[in-house]
Amino acid sequence: MKKQKRVVAIHDISCVGRCSLTVALPIISAAGFNTSVLPTAVLSTHTGGFENFTYRDLTDDIRPISEHWQSLNASFDAIYSGFLGSFEQIDLVAELFDTFRTDDNLILVDPVMADNGELYSVYSPEMAIGMKKLCAKADIIVPNLTEAAFLLEKPYIAEGYDQAHIEALLKNLAELGAKKVVLTGVSFDKSKLGAATYDSETGVIHYAFNDRIEGLFHGTGDIFGSTLLSALLSDFPLDEATQIAVDYVHECIVKTVELDQEKKYGVCFEQAIPYLIKRLGL
């Protein structure tokens, strides 16, 4: 009998606003995996578009939680990190990767820190420099175009770029240390939006697109990362897993527009879960 795979998701809890753990936990669980969490911070809402949110930094809890798990001989088939609660957490999460790394588990780092050309309000540019260290320890990194620019210390180019530009970014990102790179928010034609993938061991580059729906929809990066991880753990190859993630995010946005939801509250991913389950062949 096949063993159920175990995942640990390391992100914040934004109580309201559907992102980070409130999307990672349901999506990875719906895909059939045993999902543990390590909350990096607790916020009343996420930081995009809300004011006066509360922010409880959980930096001091990370090492004791990890030590308790070690005492239980806990192990994970995948470790997935996203939004970190402080600069110091970069080293703590890197240490946790070293502790729980095995010969065959998967470490996926989403270097969550910026979007649309800007760092999130709670982060300073040193976060970007520190994030490089975490990316170096990953098997796969999943930056958006803005995060890629910060990681590479290059100007952010929002549009009008060509395939050669994207492919240079992919290769430079792989040089940070992860063997595979999935770059999100890629668009060569205004009507399409998607992601580019690069496997540095085979040199293969793929693109995955779907129709662009106008607007900035919050939390979609976390839905993308959670879906990509779920599809990879379901044994889809990188290109197909990326296409599933692109298509599921598109489906979630379609639902959100149909239901006329306010964008800062995140997308209606719950109503598209049956679509995801079908795509994963469950």
Ligand code: PXL
């Ligand atoms: O979705 C990324 C994210 C995660 N967590 C928090 C955020 C954001 C983006 O703004 O504010 C707290």
